Amino acid sequence: MTSSPRSVPGRLAAAAALVSLLAGCSSSDDSAGGDDGSTEIGFVNGAGTVFHTCLQKAMEQTAKSQGAHLVVANSSQNPVTELSNIEDLIARDVDELIVQTVDVDTLDVDVAKARAAGIPIFLTSVNVEDLSGVLGAVVVDLGRLGALDAGWVEQDAAGRSVKVGVIAGAPGAASDLMVAGFQEALPANAKMVSELPGMFDPAKARESAQDMIEAHPDLDYAFVANEEMALGARQVFDAAGAHVKIVTVNGTDEGLQAVKDGRLAATVANSASTLGQLAVRNSLGLMAGSSVEKVTSAPILLVTRDNVDEAPAYCS
Helix, strand or coil, rough: CCCCCCCCCCCCCCCCHHHHCCCCEECCCCCCCCCCCCEEEEEEEEECHHHHHHHHCCCCCHHCCCCCCEEECCCCCHHHHHHHHHHHHHHHHCCCCECCCCHHHHHHHHHHHHHHHHCEEEEEEECCCCCCCCCCCEECCCCHHHHHHHHHHHHHHCCEEEEEEEEEECCHHHHHHHHHHHHHHHHCCCEEEEEEECCCCCCHHHHHHHHHHHHHHCEEEEEEEEEHHHHHHHHHHHHHHCCCCCCCCCCCCHHHHHHHHHCCEEECCCCCHHHHHHHHHHHHHHHCCCCCCCCECCCEEECCCCHHHCCCCCCC
């Protein structure tokens, strides 16, 4: 096969014979999908957090509205599984791939696999330096996302010397970029005293929060890489009698409520629904040769109690 994108219809006759290769994949509806000549999109999701679940839901709804069919595989935060999922979807001969990567360091391999098979690959959340091998991307400025939370800490600390902790997500992907953006934007008066993994798992985040507050009982602020973990950390800090202000990301209904009632000091709204809708619409538009930007930035918004009612819907 050549590395150029292939035409959309008429290439799916062999799909049914290859379903056995896709034990880890699920279809977005009850039909075999694609046999009617509709565009078949392979979506490789990164995990099963609220973000990933809402991202998939938005993509399923948008694909259906566009007359396309979505086939989903989940990598469960494992880059080896991600590559295997991509290989399986290539074997299925999908018309395009959309990837929410587990590890930005593996993207070059992912892109090379798709390109060698002649299947266009579209990225969500993050991008690659060499855009020649990808169909396009909808990106989230993850560094700025972390920096917005750091800016809130700077404003709230108002020049006081403060101690800050970080509960990160899984290494290698979005979390690293968010944490780096947060660290780089912290003011000189804010000293980062601890960074511990949360793995986007509330139970692990609670363990890390416990270790953090035991080591630093005078902690002032914590940046936590998503709201699920942040609310778990909140329970631990409260149980320890520690008045730690937490900043985080996502903008879920539960997270926004926690901002309203003061459990969370701030969050950065990063609508999974908007990201999923843009990914499907833009990738299909690019496949069709429409005048769609190759790389689009998804909107983000720092949310505090003052503007919480302006936050976009996270999960439609």
